[in-house]
Amino acid sequence: MSPAVPTSRPSSGVPLFQPGAIDNYFQGHSSFGYNPSPEASVLRTFKRLAISQGWDEERRKKEKAKFQTAVDVEFTARVGSGFALSDWQRLAKVIGIEPLPVTITQCRKMIKKENINIYHILHAYRRATEVKNIEDVEACKDIRRFKNVAELRKYTLNHGMFYKKEFAKGSVLKGLLKRLR
Template sequence: MARKKKARAIVREFDEYFGTGTLDDWQRLCRDVGLAGYYPSITQCRKALRTVHINIHDLLDAVKQGRHPPRFGNPQQLAEYTVNSGKIFPKIKVKAMGPVRALLRHII
């Protein structure tokens, strides 16, 4: 039961962080993960985010602290860290084309 509660909390926290999904929200996400440059559309933001391997839990913690989250060199490194740390975002809660979808990597 505690695991489900934790999963609901992280989903809620990301939804509150991200906002309604405007271009400004997507651009802020790009900045928050440490992507340099200007992304003039949601599609460009989504494409850029596919190149970044970060843990969503760490992203939310980093934003609170005013820093960028740790980045991993590839999906395998992220997967190993995620499994070992237990910081797994519940895949069942992912909205079809939302921002979480752009950040998720297959880890298990």
Template sequence: MARKKKTRAIVQEFDAYFGAGSLDDWQRLCRDVGLDGDYSSIAQCRKASIPPTSYGLRTVHVNIHDLLDAVKQGRRPQRFRNAAELAAYTVNNGKIYPKKHAKEMGPVKALMRRIL
């Protein structure tokens, strides 16, 4: 039961953080994960990456739980070099965002990685 509560809380927290999914929301997400740039459309935000590639936010490896904590503290979240490092950290710390709550083409979907 505690696990379901924790899952529900993180989903609600991300939904509250991201809002309705406006351009401002996408721009804030890019800034919060460390993608500095002038993105004038949601499509540009989705394609934003470091280093610039065609994979967009898929190149940014952050734990969603840590992202939300970092935003509350006014800092950037830890970024991992690759999905494997992120997966190990996520599993070891039990900070898994529930896959079934990742909305199609939404920001959570852009940040999700194969963990298990």
């Protein structure tokens, strides 16, 4: 896949949205009638799916685990595995870290300091455009940076946007998770 980043410059690239693992998960429920869209909130879509299928609490937990596995696969596919410096630098630019760190270790440390809900990042990358040069990447204004973990915790609780650590296989994704409960 080409480098993808959220950008507000319409002339800087072409939309890259292709259905991913999350869309495949939703389409696996044929009676749900899901149409892939870069604009759809994946969490709201999951909630609509659970309601439409009439899942009890036990089934909902099982399906949530499958959904979170799909989120990890898609997050890694869109953001990167974390083995390339360019993946980390692109993410740092997208979330607004300046100056741009020059090593993977520096990127990890700077990104780890940020208090951001991963679903905001995933949504931004689902709406990304192609940008070849890291210098052209702009911070995504849709990604909310919280002042501290307590603020992030409150927002995450209020919006039900938790992501369990045990489902995070991608190294970039793991670097973003915080202990919120």
